[in-house]
Amino acid sequence: MTRNYNFSAGPSALPEDVLKQAQHELLDWHGLGLSIMEMSHRSKEFVAVAAEAEQDLRDLMKIPDNYKVLFMQGGASSQFSMIPMNLLRGKTTADYINTGDWSKKAIKEASRYCDVNVVATTEADNFTSVPAQSELKLNPDAAYVHYTPNETIRGVEFDYIPDTGDVPLVADMSSNILSRPIDVSRFAMIYAGAQKNIGPAGLTVVIVRDDLLGDILPTTPALYDYKVNADADSMLNTPPTFGWYLAGLVFKWLKAQGGVEGIAELNRRKAEKLYAVIDSNPFYSNPVAINARSWMNVPFILANADLDKLFLQEAQDKGLLNLPGHRSVGGMRASIYNAVPEEGVDALIAFMQDFSQRHG
Amino acid sequence: MTRNYNFSAGPSALPEDVLKQAQHELLDWHGLGLSIMEMSHRSKEFVAVAAEAEQDLRDLMKIPDNYKVLFMQGGASSQFSMIPMNLLRGKTTADYINTGDWSKKAIKEASRYCDVNVVATTEADNFTSVPAQSELKLNPDAAYVHYTPNETIRGVEFDYIPDTGDVPLVADMSSNILSRPIDVSRFAMIYAGAQKNIGPAGLTVVIVRDDLLGDILPTTPALYDYKVNADADSMLNTPPTFGWYLAGLVFKWLKAQGGVEGIAELNRRKAEKLYAVIDSNPFYSNPVAINARSWMNVPFILANADLDKLFLQEAQDKGLLNLPGHRSVGGMRASIYNAVPEEGVDALIAFMQDFSQRHG
Incomplete structure (x- = not known):
């Protein structure tokens, strides 16, 4: 077996120790005589694996108790629709900061559900910078402010968390979640596709303040409703069990790295x-x-x-x-x-x- | 290592040969020095894996060329919303056959988007039968007819394919896809969560006739739009690559079983x-x-x-x-x-x- 160095932007490198453990127990998880992939998501064993992964993520990120942690499907791009569907909450406009390709995709999808105010854009310098706090033309009536703390394609990362006052701040942390400490309480919602710092593709982590749940657009699909998912412990239907398990292994590995x-x-x-x-x-x-x-x-x-x-x-x-x-x-x-x-x-x-x- | 016999309803048993191959190449896929999970979905290697899985499924099910095959996320339950969003196509009613718990869930979600006509129900006999063709009170103006060929919970399986005339027939084959030959051309759409006969949870296969695509409800999320997904070869964003790969191994295994x-x-x-x-x-x-x-x-x-x-x-x-x-x-x-x-x-x-x- 050869292991090369993998600089892929996503799906991307996983910790070798995690892959080795997954490999070791792939056909026989903890002596049960079956793969973790072959287990019911409602078995007491898998429910424990799932709960432990959530707790480890809570520990790692110091997530306050008034935030729900959801393990969803669909990737960050599915959140581009879910965010307005769940967080407009009777309002009709949302603020978006545009710092690159992923910001633009989020804006495009949100524009189908509300009036998007682009409150800052770095397009003029070809997305090679981040706007300063003083450059953000924030609207106090916006339902929320959305930004992309790290733009994967051009390698642009915010060096500060925008201050949005009382307006909920939403962050697509797909490519920098768990890379450094952040103060979760500054955010209304954080989301991330797993396939960079969490685990394999097909899992999306959502961290959302619980007072924001339950006031959805009427046409929101059940599986796009954060409250419905939270109330079902992310098991409204069968979750991506193998990805959830692997994410749990990554969280354990991360704890071991300090x-x-x-x-x-x-x-x-x-x-x-x-x-x-x-x-x-x-x-x-x-x-x-x-x-x-x-x-x-x-x-x-x-x-x-x-x-x-x-x-x-x-x-x-x-x-x-x-x-x-x-x-x-x-x-x-x-x-x-x-x-x-x-x-x-x-x-x-x-x-x-x-x-x-x-x-x- | 012990391997037991696993009668789980889903996620459920996978072929041992498939798990062994996945285990063998988990850290080093085909000598590339990285896991299949660590590869970009846009790499030529993964694109080939994905295309081969689709072709093998087409071969196995003899899927006609005028059907798209989509590899999606969200499980069959996400299809309960996608189906009306994509297939109402200007109509306001759809026919549903109710033969058990999964039918009921599909009906409940569809009712949020259209008027559902329950054209037959076996609730009176506690869902221990299937209605005969003659008992289906089909509406010629329905946008489509939906049914569940196999109800996982009570073990009830249709012994015939309903004849719905010109009205598109949609089937949730999550628990019996690939279990016996079927004539795909009788269906407008077939869908299945992977975690019974296809692969691990987190992957959903959709087989849909291409003339039905592109006329969606206006609030349909981009990732819920079959045409958008089809046009992007199911890679509008990062797909669940490991599940897709494993499904491909299962299809190869199934070919080897005749x-x-x-x-x-x-x-x-x-x-x-x-x-x-x-x-x-x-x-x-x-x-x-x-x-x-x-x-x-x-x-x-x-x-x-x-x-x-x-x-x-x-x-x-x-x-x-x-x-x-x-x-x-x-x-x-x-x-x-x-x-x-x-x-x-x-x-x-x-x-x-x-x-x-x-x-x-």
Whole structure:
């Protein structure tokens, strides 16, 4: 068995220890003689697995008791519809901050349900920055404010949590949840597709303040109703049991890394050393404003784009996988989520230095 | 490692060969040095896995070219909303046949979007039969007719496909898809949660005639729009990649069993021998009309309900797992889906005969 370093933006690297445990017990979970995938979601064993995963996530993120934690399906994109369906609550407008491709998708879908006010956009600088708090033209009557703390494609991450006063703040944390400590109480709702820092694709985590539940648009599908899901402990119907179980293993692994505080130190180190090479070596560059650079997704371009293909081929030959930038922007992107080990970043840096010496 | 016989109604048994292959390649898929779970859904490797799974399903079910096959999230229950949202197509009423708990759930959700005509119900006989074709009070103006070919909880299966004339027929085949040959062209749409005969929970297969797509209710979420999903090859956003991959392995396994035709012979044999014991041994009984008995879910009760607990305990001690009936009906239920081997049914029968001799 070979294990390469995987810089995929999502689905992305999972902790090797988690995969090994899942592999070990794949046909016989805890001596029961069947796979966790073959167990009823209503069995006492699976219910315990599910509850423990939720508790571990609550511990890791210090989620206050007045927040529900939902394990849903559909990905973050399904939340783009659910958010207005659940959180408009009689209002007709919502504020959205536009910092890139995922913001735009959220805006497009929300616009089908309400009037969207784009209260700030960084489109003019090609989404290479984040707006300052003072630039947010917030509406006190908005039902909520939505933003994307980390934009996966262009590697742009907010260095602050917007202050929205009494207006509920909603965050798509798909690509930076659990990467560093955050104060959950600043948010009305946090959501994340699992396939970056949580587990496999097909699971979506929603953390929502319980006073916001229960006032839905009339045409909301039952499975899109947060209250209905919360009241059923996310088991209105069969949940994605294997993903939920794997997320639980990832949470245990994260606790063993010192929790979010521990992994944050590692993430800072990984990101800083990679940006240091990009900034100090004229062969590489990154267009994002210093304060807005993502710890999770690090895009960079070569001084000579003709060498892109060779760079990617040589990287792959060295076991450095999935470095092409998103098809909409080109160049390179190293996604260095929690599960990408520091040695992977070190190997990438060594390769980048070597490649630039040979071709720079 | 021990492997027991698993009679769970869902999530349920998976083919052991499939689990073994998944286990073998869990950390290193085809020598790429990463898990299939860690791969981008847009990588050429995963796109090939996804396309091959679809083609194998098309082969197995002989799906005509004018049907789209979608790999979605949300379970069959999410389809209860999607069906009216997509298939009302300007009409305001739909026909539903009520043969049990899952029919009722589909009706309840559809009633939020249209006028539901219940065109037949077997509630009067406690859902132990299926209505005859002549008993269906079909409305020629209905947008579609919905039914549940197999009711998982009470073990009731249609022995015919309703003739609905020009009105599109929609079937929830969650618990009997791929269990025997069917003529797909008789249906406008077939859907199934994966966690019985397809793969792990979190994946839903939808087979829908392409002329029915594109005329949705205005408030339909993008991810609930069949046409949007079809146009994106079920990758509007990240699909449940591991479930899709596992479904593909199950389809390969099913081909190796002689396809749907081959497994149908096995399923017939498994069901017939189990019902034979229930009917011939006065210690056991099953209330379902002979013509409506499910090949997949076989409920039965003991003559003396005081022995239920002992029966279940002894069965479990012999490695015969998950035999309690659904909490709403009690008694026992043996779900004998494709992946439950004939030896498992033989072992159950041997135990039932032995138990009745000792306690009858």
